[in-house]
Amino acid sequence: MSGVTCCLCFPGQLNSDLRKLAVNLIPFPRLHFFMVGFVLLTLRGSQQYSAFSVPELTQQMWDAKNMRCAADPRHGRYLTASTVFRGKLSTKEVDEQMMNNQNKNSSYFVEWIPNNVKSSVCDIATLTLIIFL
Template sequence: PELTQQMWDAKNMMCAADPRHGRYLTASAMFRGRMSTKEVDEQMLNVQNKNSSYFVEWIPNNVKSSVCDIPPKGLKMASTFIGNSTSIQEMFRRVSEQFTAMFRRKA
């Protein structure tokens, strides 16, 4: 459960786009280590049910999860999350504004 919570936490995203300001179209959660596939599926379903407003309703079964039972070297378990969220527009807006400012100054 802790890995799952950290995976969906905005602080752990690689891009400065807060997923709470958008909606997920699709997502993929990949786990490595000894864990039950059933437990992983239950956790993913729980996340979707608790945060249903952050997922589009017109794409059913939009969260994929997978488990590889071989953990990474030196760790008991690890997870990776890839999400396709509309919140990425924040980042594109910032880049566009910065580009426009530099272009106007002919930098």
């Protein structure tokens, strides 16, 4: 939950709050199945820093290996999605990458909910992340 709630604690360019998450992620009260993914998990005490671009982060974000549950997203479809990026990023590049990903993988998204991917950008990066633009 720290990734989801970082926009509540830190400043950002495209902030979201819990109300926006609930409104945008739950299209119908009976369809509320969350599947959390997280990119850049590191070992505790590791002093290693990684450099990733927005396209690399976006590609990893939708990878089944980075999901925190035993469900494989390739065997179903996304109703809605919310992405939270952390660090000094271009919101234009984030929006472009999310649109490219959604167009490229359109078979994994339902067509009857338009604009079903929302993104947020929190300016404060995690301790293990350096992004080169």
